[in-house]
Amino acid sequence: MPIPARPHFQFWPKRLPAAIVLPETSLWANLEVSALRYADKAAIRYFGNAITFRELEAQATALAGWLQQKAGVKKGDRVLLYMQNCPQFIVSYYAILRADAVVVPVNPMNRAEEFKHYVTDAQARVAIFTADLAAGVEQAQAELEPAQRLQHLLVTQYADALPPAHEHPEDAPPAWLTTPHPLPAGATKWADALGAGLQPGPHTAGPDDMAVMPYTSGTTGFPKGCIHTHRSVMHNIVGGATWSGSGAESVVLSVLPLFHVTGMQYGMNGPIYSGATVVMLPRWDREVAGRLISRYQVTHWTNIPTMVIDFLASPNLAEFDLSSLRYIGGGGAAMPQAVAERLREQFGLNYLEGYGLSETMAPTHSNPSDRPKLQCLGVPTFNTDARVIDPVTLKELPPNEIGEIIVSGPQVFKGYWGKEDATREAFIEFEGKTFFRTGDLGRMDEEGYYFITDRLKRMINASGFKVWPAEVENLLYKHPDVQEACIIGTRDPYRGETVKAVVVLRAHARGKTTPEQIIDWAKDNMAAYKYPRVVEFVEALPKSGTGKVMWRQLQESENARNPAASAAPSA
Structure with a gap:
């Protein structure tokens, strides 16, 4: 059914088609085609090491052979991918696709308790991870029932993808990348899996088969798997490349986490589809990023606003050559107007904000480059319909009235894994x-541009990372001194918003346990972006007549004490 005329079409960029047509292929075909077209072109640049498209395809094919022949991976099986940004992530991702299996990306900041949920919920039997995370994997394995455990572990050291020497010593890899870590007993080494030279069977996955299952949290319980097909992922790959004008001549700075859908699409899948070169930075470092942009003449950089804020604060900013940048944008939080204006005035760059979710495999909305608006989600992208409705009556609202944003398009997921009700x-x-x-x-203005105004879901946005209170509460309840806990958001001058725990201590701990001890415990048991930075002890939590914790009352009290606490929009 054609999308009805919407206000934004009168401002649609003339250089862009009104809709896009997707390849009727799997995601693996994107690498296969680029390896054929651009065999000896650098697909990845990583600390001076250049991996060509030919080499990338060969490594992924060999690893797919190991997955099928040694690990017993069959079509539709879920395979966990658990590592920070490195070439091995990309090789593994496409090897899993080549094996007709499903990629389950896991945040490398997750601890053992969190990792266990991915193993059991996805019913995974194989995991590919880096050795620095091996201790957490081993702990999770030990705590799981034998029938639930992973059956095959494939482990790589970050150094496996580093060159023997570095052409630019100032950008030599940091110690955490070169330090070897012990391997779990019975694990297969990366070099052994690739060196076996095993060939996979025929590739049979099609556009409507499952491809990727990123996890997102809800307002209750643990993270939920979002079922994405090759087709739903493909839509934003093709759409993103078309929208941003990316092609084989483009050079992409890949610094957003690849386990996250935005980094996955713009820092890996999109460049592989278009034949662009990925310049990979495993962790954010503004000085290294500036030198990489200058050295490799980076044309496209998708990021989060806090990166840009930090980048512009560099004392070496004047030494960086940013003249090659044609596209800069991102989401996760609103770009402060003053920073966006400085970017435009000093470098002639419009920061293009967008909006998307794990359920939509990145954007449903983007700002057009020739007519962006500040602190705005943009307009619905290719083949996408969006509306603002009253969340109670479900009736569409007129422009500038606030309601719930709903979206329909090819990038929307098929549902939550194993959760029919949700x-x-x-x-x-x-x-x-x-x-x-x-x-x-949010609201839609008269020109069809969308703006976030608040959250219907209970969510905290910390530097672009979405923190779901119920998940943090579930983990916090494992602390022996915590009787009750409620997680809310509080203002943070850098992160925009951060996590606060309102805690009722058990009787034995009152007057003994300190907020700092709770924070230290949480730091050891939760991802870095997730653990509470602030802990407040109370005698009791407010509850409704049915016994439910009235979290909204606590949040409103916090907002009243600190009016900026709920100012940062989500994306």
């Missing part, structure tokens, strides 16, 4: 089409 609740029928309820409150 899937039903996530979708509504509207004007004869199925729309996904984003849970975000």
Whole structure:
């Protein structure tokens, strides 16, 4: 069904088609085609090491052979991918696809308790990870029942992808990348898996088969797997390249985490589709980023606003050559107007904000380069319909009235893995089409541009990382001194918003346990972006007549004490 005329089409960039046509292939075909077209062109540059498209395809094929022949991976099996940004992530990702299996990316900041959930919920039997995370994997394995455990472990050291010498000593890899770590007993080494030279069977996955299952948290319980097909992932790969004008001549700075859908699409999948070169930075470092942009003449850089804020604060900013940059943008949080204006005035660059979720495999909205608006989600992208509805009556609202944003398009996921009720609740029928309820409150202006105003879901946005209170609470309840806990957001001058725990201590701990001890414990048991930075002890949590914790009351009290606490929008 064609998308009805929407206000933004009168401002649609003339250089862009109104809709895109997707290849009727799997994601693996994107690498296969680029390896054929650009065999000896650098697909990845990593600390001076250049991996060509030919080499990338060969490594992924060999690893797919190991997955099928040694690890017993079959079509549709879920394989965990657990590492920070490195070439091995990309090789593993495409090897899993070549083996007709499903990539389950895991945040490398997750600890053993969090990792266990991915193993059991995805019913995974194989994991590929880096040795620095091996201790957490071993702990998770030990705590799981034998029938639940991973059966095959493939481990790599970060140094496996580093060159023997470095052409630019000032950008030599940091010690954490070169330090070897012990391998778990029974694990297969990366070099052994690739060196076996095993060939996979025929590639049979098609556009409607499962391809990737990123996890997202909800307002209750643990993270949920988002079922994405090759087709739903492909839509934003092709759309992103078309929207940003990326091609084989482009050079992409890949610094956002590849386990996250935005980094995955713009820092890996998109460049592989278009034949662009990825310049990879495993962790954010503004000085190294500036030198890489200058040295390799980076043309495209997708990021989060806090990176740009930090980058512009570099004392060496004047020494960086940013003249090659043609596209800079991102999401996760609103770009402060003053920073966006400085970027435009000093470097002639418009920061293009966008909006998307794990459920939509990155953007549903983007700002057009020739007519962006500041602190704005942009307009619905190719083949995408979006509306603002009253979350109670489900009726569409006129421009500038605040309601829930709903979206419909080829990039929308198929549902939550193993959770039929949550899937039903996530979708509504509207004007004869199925729309996904984003849970975000916003408005559409008269020109069809969308703006976030608040959150319908209970979520904290810390530097672009989405923190779901219920998940943090579930983990916090494992502390022996915690009787009750409620997680809310509080203002942070750098992160925009951060995590606060309102805690009722058990009787034995009162007057003995300190907030700092709770924070230290949480730091050891939760991902770095997730653990509470602030802990407040109370005698009791406010509760409703049915016994539910009235988290909204606590959040409103926090906002009243600190009015800026809920100012940062989500994306």
